[in-house]
Amino acid sequence: MISNDLLKGTLRTIVLKLLADNGRMYGYEITKRVEELSAGKIKLTFGALYPVLHKLEADGHIQTEVEYIGKRVRKYYTLTETGRSWSERKVDEFFDFVNTLTYVLKPTPA
Amino acid sequence: MNAVIIEDQLHRIRNDLAAKGLTYESLQDDILDHLCCMIEEKLEAGEAFDVSYGEIMSDIDGNTFSNLQHQTLLLLDYKFQRMKRTTYLLGLLGSLLTIVGALFKIMHWPGAGIIMVLGFMTVVLGFLPLYFILSYREQTEKPNVIFPVVGYLSLLIVFTGAVFKIMHWPGAEMLLRASVIFLLVGFLPLYIVQIFKRSVKTKINPAYIIMLLVGFSIVLILVKVNISKDSIDRYTEIAVDYRASTGVIDSALTNMLEAAGDSAITPDMKKVMSLSEELKADADEMLQGLLAGVDQAGVPIEEVSRKDFRNAGRDAFLDNGLAYAFLEKSGEFKDVLVQLVEDPVLQDQLELDFLFADGQWINGWDPEDDANDPLVINYKIISEFKWKVVSAEYKVMKYLLSEE
Structure with missing residues (x-):
């Protein structure tokens, strides 16, 4: 399991990247997909996921489409235009960060 | 998908969510769908609705829903x-x-x-x-x-x-x-x-x-850590020394003037003496004012208690303007003296003795800064000023009398 502390700053990037790759997704689908991709190491709780989704929506990076599943509403999230370019930037930024971190944390052979 | 949650069950979940503090509709829709997906997985595995819903809810901490709403609303x-x-x-x-x-x-x-x-x-x-x-x-x-x-x-x-x-x-x-x-x-x-x-x-x-x-x-x-007992004693000692020396010079001055006789006193000398009187009186008033701050006016400094008291200076020489008046008069006094003597050595000595009155912060006396020092430090400073006034008066009078 990956600790929540480590995940905190990257959750937004993960969500953006997933939406960029998969087009439209609903919340539960995102948690499932993350679990799958991380081979069960990352378990997103809904308590962490939905505030991020709502914030991204309010900031105009993603938008929702509503569909009815029986009597209940399902919200599909998709990237907006600004969200798409932002997501690319965020992912680049993140890889840059990971590379730097690897460099810093990996012991160099003497 | 054959195991679908029916309307009654949906109602129940929604009510439960609202009861647990999740009332924001848009978020409630998300969570409802999320929970339903979780339940449906279990239903497909053959569990009954009540069992699977109960399991899921018991895994979730009671405050989770209200927290979730609170955090989301704050973010928005x-x-x-x-x-x-x-x-x-x-x-x-x-x-x-x-x-x-x-x-x-x-x-x-x-x-x-x-x-x-x-x-x-x-x-x-x-x-x-x-x-x-x-x-x-x-x-x-x-x-x-x-x-x-x-x-x-x-x-x-x-x-x-x-x-x-x-x-x-x-x-x-x-x-x-x-x-x-x-x-x-x-x-x-x-x-x-x-x-x-x-x-x-x-x-x-x-x-x-x-x-x-x-x-x-x-x-x-x-x-600040209070002033040490040793420092208090040392300051007291110096103040007592200045007091003694001031007394010695004072009586030497009186003797010298008596020996010279009234006829030898010029108007210049009279001016010096009256200025000096004023300064000595001011200094005495400040010294007594300090002691009055601890209700011990008139008590010799070596017998005063609470010599570390820090608020006496303000009343004694700052609030009443006495300190600045004293500084100004000291400056004038020095100017008069320097004008009267023609001996450059004596002039230099006088200039140095009265550096405290020039207001420059390294040599000068800054009453504003020092007012809150412990009583005994201020007592020593004023005693020193008084001694400087008296010894300057003595030196100049001696010089003037010898000129006659």
């Missing part, structure tokens, strides 16, 4: 987010101003006081209240009011006391003492209790603690 609340930015901006501005003010103060550049007061005001009236309101609003589980309020009050008194102290406004000592008491009996016990109640998971920001420690150390620096 632009006013709140703006307030957050403003708060940190004000904190930055306030501490910058304070540091710049302190730098000015250390360098003795003009404007230090105003800058520091502005900085402190920004912190105390801007940053701190906003900060405590923010952290109060960010708490999700039964907000704790006492902690931020006591924390804010402690810091308010500490900072106000610090400003008063730096600006030499009256009441500083009292405020600082009050703040120490507040910290010790108010904040610290509360904080310790909170640590032990950690299981309640009340959010305590480490910034509280850092700020409190900083505040606390400011107080300690400003209250």
Whole structure:
């Protein structure tokens, strides 16, 4: 399991990247997909996921489409235009960060 | 998908969510769908609705839903987010101003006081209240009011006391003492209790603690460790020496004048004597004023108790303007003396003796700065000034009489 502390700053990037790759997704689908991709190491709780989704929506990076599943509403999230370019930037930024971190944390052979 | 949740069950979940504090509709829709997906997985595996729903809900902490809504709404609340930015901006501005003010103060550049007061005001009236309101609003589980309020009050008194102290406004000592008491009996016990109640998971920001420690150390620096017994004794000794020497010179002067006879006294000499009388009287008034500050006027300094008392100087020579009048008269006195003597060596000696009156901060006497020193230090300083006046008078009179 990956600790929540480590995940905190990257959750937004993960969500953006997933939406960029998969087009439209609903919340539960995102948690499932993350679990799958991380081979069960990352378990997103809904308590962490939905505030991020709502914030991204309010900031105009993603938008929702509503569909009815029986009597209940399902919200599909998709990237907006600004969200798409932002997501690319965020992912680049993140890889840059990971590379730097690897460099810093990996012991160099003497 | 053959296992679909029916309308009644949907209703039940929705009501449960609302009862647990999740009322924001858009978020409620998300969570409802999310929970339904989880339940449907179990239904497909053959479990009954009641069992699977019960299992899922028992895994979720009771406060989760209200927390979720609270955090989401805070994130969406632009006013709140703006307030957050403003708060940190004000904190930055306030501490910058304070540091710049302190730098000015250390360098003795003009404007230090105003800058520091502005900085402190920004912190105390801007940053701190906003900060405590923010952290109060960010708490999700039964907000704790006492902690931020006591924390804010402690810091308010500490900072106000610090400003008063730096600006030499009256009441500083009292405020600082009050703040120490507040910290010790108010904040610290509360904080310790909170640590032990950690299981309640009340959010305590480490910034509280850092700020409190900083505040606390400011107080300690400003209250200062009291002057040591040895220093008190040494200052007393010097003051007594000056007093004795002043007495010796005074009677030598009287003898010298008697021996010369009234006819030898020129108008110049009379002027010197009357100026000197005035200065000696002022010095005596300040000395007695200091002792009056501890209700011991007329008592010889070696027998005075509470010689470490810090508030006497203000009453004795600052509030009544006596100190500045004395400095000005001392300057005039020196000018008169230097004009009367033609001996350059004596002139130089006089200039040096009266450097304290020139107002320059290295050599000069700064009553504003020294007023809050311990009583005995001020007593020694004034005794020294009086001695300087008397010995200058003696030297000049002797010189003038020998010129005749």
